[in-house]
Amino acid sequence: MTFIGGHVGQEDPIGQAVEIGADCAQLFLGDPQGWKAPTFPHPDGAAGLKAAAEEAGVRIYVHAPYLVNVASTNNRIRIPSRKILDQQIKAATEVGAAGLIVHGGAVTKDDDPDVGYDNWRKAFERIQPTLPVLIENTAGGEKSMARSLEGIAKLWDTLADFEVGFCFDTCHAWAAGIEFPEAAARVKAITGRIDLVHANDSQGDFDSGRDRHANFGKGTIGVDNLIECIQLAEAPAVMCETAFPGIAADIALLKSRIS
Template structure:
């Protein structure tokens, strides 16, 4: 596997998951793509178009699927828990059909119950879904959140108990969102901040980083606010993204932007990250 970081975006699939998605990826210069395989804001399950799925799988473009936002395996509400099981099972199946390398899922919130009870639910309900993943199927990628409310996982250290609840299953990986990490208290803008976070990730979840959501932050470090900004236009700044791509923990890990704006902004953000990817030169 190459150590070079592929850089891409969460792509628009207007016109078809593959037809529209591949067109959009080419238009913005994306070297990888993230997609929704069903409506991200409802519990509805979309079986998709087998021809589009097959075309995307055969495209050669590295693809990741993002699970709907409503999923929460820490919820004390039985209906939410049951729906989360159904949606993740469906998304993993669709991910396999499109050749996805991973399915990203938010790590969720305990809401009104204890963290211990929430973690028991993750063990009882999410681990069996991971065990169902077929040979060659996508990894399940845990995305820590910004730390608001009763979120179960925000800092990279929080991944430890989560991975333990999933028995450190080999099909479980990590999707690190830079805006979330910054909001949770990892000061990526400070000297040494990027290395400190990635070194800690290597200790907590060695070899599990599979995807980076590359987003700047509209809010300050530790704000616990999940508000994405364009690369270099927020409180993280541009240079930390170059540091991220130079760190050995991120070797070969794709970067996917989820930044504000449409195609023109995606094109600008991807071009900037590609520039930052270039080796540093001495003065």
């Protein structure tokens, strides 16, 4: 069975997951745009959230803040990124999450990308993952670590000695110019695994570099293309990161088409 669900807010994450018919839910623990330590969206903290999720039969995934960029050559970004990654791993483990999703990151245009890949290696040397850390492919940026197939291959080569998971985002792959529907299969041929799919249609065109999610059928990928790609991923969980209230229909559609 594939877990199918969506990204929820921090007001009442489990209640919201149930409302939209999700068997898995992704959330942030705190400000997704900030450098602050994680917080738990439940009156009884991490244990309360974990118990609520278990009771509702919802599998949780945690998405790390967007600012995290362990590849960065800038000390003032890379060092706090490692610290936050560490905090998020601990916090996600406490809530019983099945994985922590973190973006592949990037270096700036004058940097040597090799330094960025090596910074990923250094990050993995320092952390002690107590749950699967899933690196997500990104949509844009010329010197992103995990945007193109070549970049993902380079990253996987660099991290060969570590246990690393992969989160495949359909919108990002499309915007990065990886051909559909075979994109997921081509990524999986490199990584050997896709632990989670972020299932999103795309407002931006193919190869546009734009990270703008759309509800199914409201974007440029098209529903059949999207479903075919998701099926090729053969992932244990599929998560919509699409807008409310349409996300409930997106989840229902996935449930009717993905076994």
